[in-house]
Amino acid sequence: MSNVSLDLDAEEAAFQAQVTAIEKEWQSPRQAHLKRPYSAESIAALRNTIPITYPSSLQGDKLWNILKTHLANGTCEKTFGTTEPTVVSQMVKHQQTVYVSGALCGLSEVQHPGCDHADYPWDTVPKVVEKIFKAQLFHDQRQNQFRMRHSKEEREKLEKYDFMAPIIADGDMGFGGLTTTVKLAKLFVEAGVAMIHLDDLAIGLKKFTVGEGRTVVPTSEYLSRLTAVRMQFDVMGTNTLLMCRCDTDRSQFITSTIDPRDHEYIIGATNDLEPLVEYVAQGMAEGKQYVQARDEWKSQAGLMTFDQAVKQKATEEEYQQYASKAIAYGISLKEKRRIAKELVKQDVFFDWELSRSKEGQYMWKPSVKTIVERAILVAPLGDMTWARMDAPVWKDIVEFHTEVRKVYPDRMFAFGFTGMYNYEAAGFSQEQISSFSDDMAKLGIIWQVQPIWSVAGLNITAEKFAKEWQRDGIAGYIETISKPSRAPPIVDGFHKLSYAGSYLADAFFSVIAGEKIVP
Numbered sequence: 001m002s003n004v005s006l007d008l009d010a011e012e013a014a015f016q017a018q019v020t021a022i023e024k025e026w027q028s029p030r031q032a033h034l035k036r037p038y039s040a041e042s043i044a045a046l047r048n049t050i051p052i053t054y055p056s057s058l059q060g061d062k063l064w065n066i067l068k069t070h071l072a073n074g075t076c077e078k079t080f081g082t083t084e085p086t087v088v089s090q091m092v093k094h095q096q097t098v099y100v101s102g103a104l105c106g107l108s109e110v111q112h113p114g115c116d117h118a119d120y121p122w123d124t125v126p127k128v129v130e131k132i133f134k135a136q137l138f139h140d141q142r143q144n145q146f147r148m149r150h151s152k153e154e155r156e157k158l159e160k161y162d163f164m165a166p167i168i169a170d171g172d173m174g175f176g177g178l179t180t181t182v183k184l185a186k187l188f189v190e191a192g193v194a195m196i197h198l199d200d201l202a203i204g205l206k207k208f209t210v211g212e213g214r215t216v217v218p219t220s221e222y223l224s225r226l227t228a229v230r231m232q233f234d235v236m237g238t239n240t241l242l243m244c245r246c247d248t249d250r251s252q253f254i255t256s257t258i259d260p261r262d263h264e265y266i267i268g269a270t271n272d273l274e275p276l277v278e279y280v281a282q283g284m285a286e287g288k289q290y291v292q293a294r295d296e297w298k299s300q301a302g303l304m305t306f307d308q309a310v311k312q313k314a315t316e317e318e319y320q321q322y323a324s325k326a327i328a329y330g331i332s333l334k335e336k337r338r339i340a341k342e343l344v345k346q347d348v349f350f351d352w353e354l355s356r357s358k359e360g361q362y363m364w365k366p367s368v369k370t371i372v373e374r375a376i377l378v379a380p381l382g383d384m385t386w387a388r389m390d391a392p393v394w395k396d397i398v399e400f401h402t403e404v405r406k407v408y409p410d411r412m413f414a415f416g417f418t419g420m421y422n423y424e425a426a427g428f429s430q431e432q433i434s435s436f437s438d439d440m441a442k443l444g445i446i447w448q449v450q451p452i453w454s455v456a457g458l459n460i461t462a463e464k465f466a467k468e469w470q471r472d473g474i475a476g477y478i479e480t481i482s483k484p485s486r487a488p489p490i491v492d493g494f495h496k497l498s499y500a501g502s503y504l505a506d507a508f509f510s511v512i513a514g515e516k517i518v519p
């Protein structure tokens with residue numbers, strides 16, 4: 001019944017050796033901060049029987065060292081998002097890491113571009129990571145070959161860059177069920193990523209234009225997603241990093257009420273109306289717009305959390321008693337109701353089913369407290385934490401990071417200067433904007449990213465050139481592009497043979513022909 005000799009002792013010994021090796025890895029300084037809800041035996045049983053290694057692990061270690069150095073120095077890495085290998089070949093001269101943004105991939109790397117709804121095929125971002133990683137390897141190889149065709153003395157005058165800047169990529173919400181998340185993590189590792197971030201958003205529910213931007217999943221689902229990625233990294237035996245991103249900050253909905261840890265923040269109606277969906281359907285049948293009908297209902301529903309509803313009905317003393325028993329992490333609505341019934345004389349009407357959206361989501365009250373709770377809960381599964389914020393509210397930023405650091409003093413944090421930030425509107429002075437990065441670094445926010453520079457940033461350059469080219473033709477091109485790029489320091493381009501890979505191609509020919517390629 002088998003095509004190999006069945007040596008059960010050897011099989012058992014190999015398995016136990018794997019288990020021991022995994023346990024050792026988990027205790028190493030690189031992994032000691034992680035806590036898994038599964039055993040080394042389970043991971044060993046999920047591994048292949050041949051050893052496979054991945055550059056992703058090396059890149060993960062490299063990133064780890066970069067980040068830890070920043071953390072120790074109170075400094076930060078400032079990078080930006082791109083999907084373009086040419087851009088990467090330049091940014092590595094100033095950045096230590098590269099970011100592959102989902103929003104950018106969705107706009108420029110797919111056959112059907114669109115707004116940042118993370119609705120592109122699940123393998124889109126890993127494919128872009130692979131493209132960039134391979135381009136980095138090309139530049140690394142051609143630079144090495146170019147240097148090695150010179151003597152040791154000559155090499156002193158030649159440029160040398162580290163093109164292998166670790167790639168951090170957007171894993172969005174994992175793209176569906178846990179098996180998809182596992183496959184996504186696998187593809188990212190195979191592509192050469194150093195770190196991915198995974199968030200707690202629901203798939204397919206963003207509607208920015210009608211003010212229904214973000215929906216999160218229950219805490220338990222977020223935990224499972226991150227565990228799925230950690231498990232897959234362990235199965236592959238890589239030191240790839242996992243960033244736990246949390247989008248709960250300004251979210252308006254949650255998909256389910258299954259997890260009591262979320263109950264404190266779920267909003268319901270405190271007036272006994274017809275359900276929102278029925279009101280909206282009726283309104284639309286009468287010719288109203290969705291937003292108008294929805295907002296009419298909302299203004300009549302007395303929307304609030306159960307704790308707020310109790311506060312409204314209780315005396316000050318009753319509420320104090322209620323709060324001391326019922327407002328704590330993980331107390332379910334059922335328990336809250338029981339406590340309210342016991343302590344508050346008046347009936348508290350509250351129904352979170354009435355306010356469910358057309359798509360079935362429950363309404364959510366965002367707060368810094370919820371992101372702190374989620375971030376602390378999942379921290380042991382990941383290496384870094386990112387509280388994604390729709391607006392740069394300095395008070396919230398300080399509160400979030402201070403609270404998490406009370407529990408995890410060495411935590412490393414990330415921050416995205418999200419596209420639409422309006423710093424003036426958020427009350428920032430010019431001085432505060434200038435010191436924003438450094439101020440955040442002091443809070444442990446040591447990886448900072450401008451994710452979407454490549455849209456407006458490249459558009460400015462492209463539009464400027466388009467206009468000049470149309471106006472001045474080749475004469476203008478020679479003056480504004482050719483001449484400056486050929487004057488020292490020579491700009492990377494096709495005219496620079498080392499950059500374009502010409503020497504590398506020649507070296508292939510030479511080696512094939514049996515010629516020497518080193519002095």
Ligand SMILES: C[C@](O)(C(=O)O)[C@H](CC(=O)O)C(=O)O
Pocket residue numbers: 081100101102103104116170388416417418419420451452
């Ligand atoms: C980081 C991000 O996920 C991205 O896809 O680049 C976006 C960027 C943005 O909205 O500016 C995000 O922050 O959600």
